[in-house]
Amino acid sequence: GESVGLHLPTLSVQEGDNSIINCAYSNSASDYFIWYKQESGKGPQFIIDIRSNMDKRQGQRVTVLLNKTVKHLSLQIAATQPGDSAVYFCAVGEDNYGQNFVFGPGTRLSVLP
């Protein structure tokens, strides 16, 4: 089965710097990847997704990079702001249906003034 892990449980960055949060997965059949943001006391919020037929996808201040060769996924946040402080985690599945999704353990991002 799929296992999903993150390299760092916590990450501190200075306001204005770029943040990079990483995720590793094990199943080479994984086709769909999502990054979530979870603020304290709230449910996860969808940030961005990517399919395995892409290497890179950009959103507003966020970029997701997918390296299928090494089964690695990263979320880059440009010009990190205090409002970006949250737990970020990836979810990996063989398709876009929730039943088979595996969620990673999460990285807590702290933005320092």
Place this chain on the structure above:
Amino acid sequence: GEEVAQTPKHLVRGEGQKAKLYCAPIKGHSYVFWYQQVLKNEFKFLISFQNENVFDETGMPKERFSAKCLPNSPCSLEIQATKLEDSAVYFCASSQGTGVNEQFFGPGTRLTVL
């Protein structure tokens, strides 16, 4: 409503007691999902509904856990005879379709079993 509502926000139960959690999906959403978030933020899918019908229950523990989505009522997740390891935050999500990227999550119910 415009947001997924979950009640109660916190629930404390003694070991062996029953716990019942509620979820009101966003109006117009046909699908409801329940997840369990334990320590270290790991999410586990429990069960999903399409309207009042079970869509997938592959994540539900075989014993003690049950869930319902009845017409004109909030969906519910019930745990009979709670155990210490049931302590977690239980999230409900709703969506118009089955896509994971379509899900909107509620704020969760924190269950503490003493």
